[in-house]
Amino acid sequence: MSLQHALLTSIVEKPCSGYELARRFDKSIGYFWHATHQQIYRELARMEEQGWVSSVEVEGGRAGKRKFKVLAAGKKELRRWASEQSEPFRLRDEMMVKLRADAAVGPLGLAEEFERRLRLHEQELQTYREIELRDFSDPDMPRETQIHYLILKAGIAFEAGRVQWTKEALKMLRQEAST
Amino acid sequence: MSLQHALLTSIVEKPCSGYELARRFDKSIGYFWHATHQQIYRELARMEEQGWVSSVEVEGGRAGKRKFKVLAAGKKELRRWASEQSEPFRLRDEMMVKLRADAAVGPLGLAEEFERRLRLHEQELQTYREIELRDFSDPDMPRETQIHYLILKAGIAFEAGRVQWTKEALKMLRQEAST
DNA sequence: CCACCCATGTAACTAGTTACATGATTTC
DNA sequence: GAAATCATGTAACTAGTTACATGGGTGG
Structure with a gap:
């Protein structure tokens, strides 16, 4: 699954909250890898469980706002994935x-x-x-x-x-x- | 969902069995709408339920081989779908x-x-x-x-x-x- | 005080993938 | 008679979509 890797990449570029990630995604990686905010929150939760990312509550921000960053294991996984072969994407028109x-x-x-x-x-x-x-x-x-x-x-x-x-x-x- | 419409199109072009459809799909519509044989059998069953296609056992063929054709309701649906607006496809690379x-x-x-x-x-x-x-x-x-x-x-x-x-x-x- | 944007999520469904299963017929 | 191909499917899982839900903060 590559949505996780796309999210890792985006968070590596700039740590942020799920909401910000969803909006930023639309404007950058989203051009060639679309995801809805529901998917993003789901994958963030999974990646946190896996120890690829961690989050801290933002002090002074809105209640519940959490900022995510990529952990060493996440970077390692990103590197591993990048060096894998992958299939060219298929058109679907x-x-x-x-x-x-x-x-x-x-x-x-x-x-x-x-x-x-x-x-x-x-x-x-x-x-x-x-x-x-x-x-x-x-x-x-x-x-x-x-x-x-x-x-x-x-x-x-x-x-x-x-x-x-x-x-x-x-x-x-x-x-x-x-x- | 458009897999159904892609299948309808392919069967309209030439009535055939699920197996033939799966193979033909790979070589024609499959270039811009991929599907596995499992998906194809599933959708054929659904479309038969909906009355869009019908199948008859092929006499003289292998046991269980069924030939599908598109019914009037299926053609109507195909036309309806074709005249609908649709979103340009997204890259996913x-x-x-x-x-x-x-x-x-x-x-x-x-x-x-x-x-x-x-x-x-x-x-x-x-x-x-x-x-x-x-x-x-x-x-x-x-x-x-x-x-x-x-x-x-x-x-x-x-x-x-x-x-x-x-x-x-x-x-x-x-x-x-x-x- | 109302609308809009920030910020989070759950639930239910649909579509797509992967693994497994079975048996008949043709070809070597 | 073994291997390849024809021909059908089920089951379980993963990914993606759609609908719903909640509440705080900001600007007019």
């Missing part, structure tokens, strides 16, 4: 199934949904490009920043590919709608 | 987490794994290109074939992007290994 369904049972009017998606992907791509300009303009980057940039570039390439492909799909879908 | 972990806790020796992946992606890309040559060379394609080609092109673009990005990642990882 409903739109492809819908396209095949359209091919099999006749036109299903998918163009509208593709247009909606095109706008979404273009917006996402723009967001990424803005981050690129804001955070990675300086050509002289330390190792850590280089890696973060590399990850962003994967996201940019992926979204750019999606945008381009979606346009192509729309061209096809519109073409036949007019005949 | 362990390698990105590992890269971030590497940035946070120091070099983890990920280059080897990236090289392995590069070979895998290049191989996959070549497989796709061979299918492209074999099945989609004729420029005069009927609608159904155009859609299948469109789906393949998404796969090609995606794998090509992965290959390129993996090379870039390797360049970075090797660069620092030599210093």
Whole structure:
């Protein structure tokens, strides 16, 4: 299971509460590993049991707020996991199934949904490009920043590919709608 | 849930047994919607209960072999689902987490794994290109074939992007290994 | 004082994975 | 006659989602 490792990574980067973790996750690792807050709290509890992380009540914060940090055993586990082989992730895209369904049972009017998606992907791509300009303009980057940039570039390439492909799909879908 | 719809689509394309479905799935829809045979049998049973598909024992085949076909209610459901909005799928890529972990806790020796992946992606890309040559060379394609080609092109673009990005990642990882 | 955000969780369900089990038929 | 493949499934577990629940603090 890798959610635990994704959480470990995020806490190593910056110790925090479960709530903060859930919000930060959305904005960083969440781009390529999504989790809900319920899952996060569950895994935090498990990892604390396993001795990978520990938490202390935050004095002066809201009641019950706990700050988590990664213990030595957690770091060791993170290193162990990172050096393991892993399978490339699988795509899981409903739109492809819908396209095949359209091919099999006749036109299903998918163009509208593709247009909606095109706008979404273009917006996402723009967001990424803005981050690129804001955070990675300086050509002289330390190792850590280089890696973060590399990850962003994967996201940019992926979204750019999606945008381009979606346009192509729309061209096809519109073409036949007019005949 | 979309596994059911993916299965409906596949059975609409060609009625078959659960076993055949599982194998065919791997080679077609499975590229963007994976499922194990256990899941497939479970969903087939559910869909039969719901009246979306029906099965008949195959005479002359192996004992117990059943052939499934999609009923009118199943086709109706497929159409209903296809016209629904759906969320773009999320990436879920362990390698990105590992890269971030590497940035946070120091070099983890990920280059080897990236090289392995590069070979895998290049191989996959070549497989796709061979299918492209074999099945989609004729420029005069009927609608159904155009859609299948469109789906393949998404796969090609995606794998090509992965290959390129993996090379870039390797360049970075090797660069620092030599210093 | 009301709405919103912070901060925690539980419970129930659905989907996906892994391990096990069984027996028939074809191929060497 | 042994091994591989066809063909079906059950059981147990793990991961992910959805719905619900609670209460404190802050800003208008």
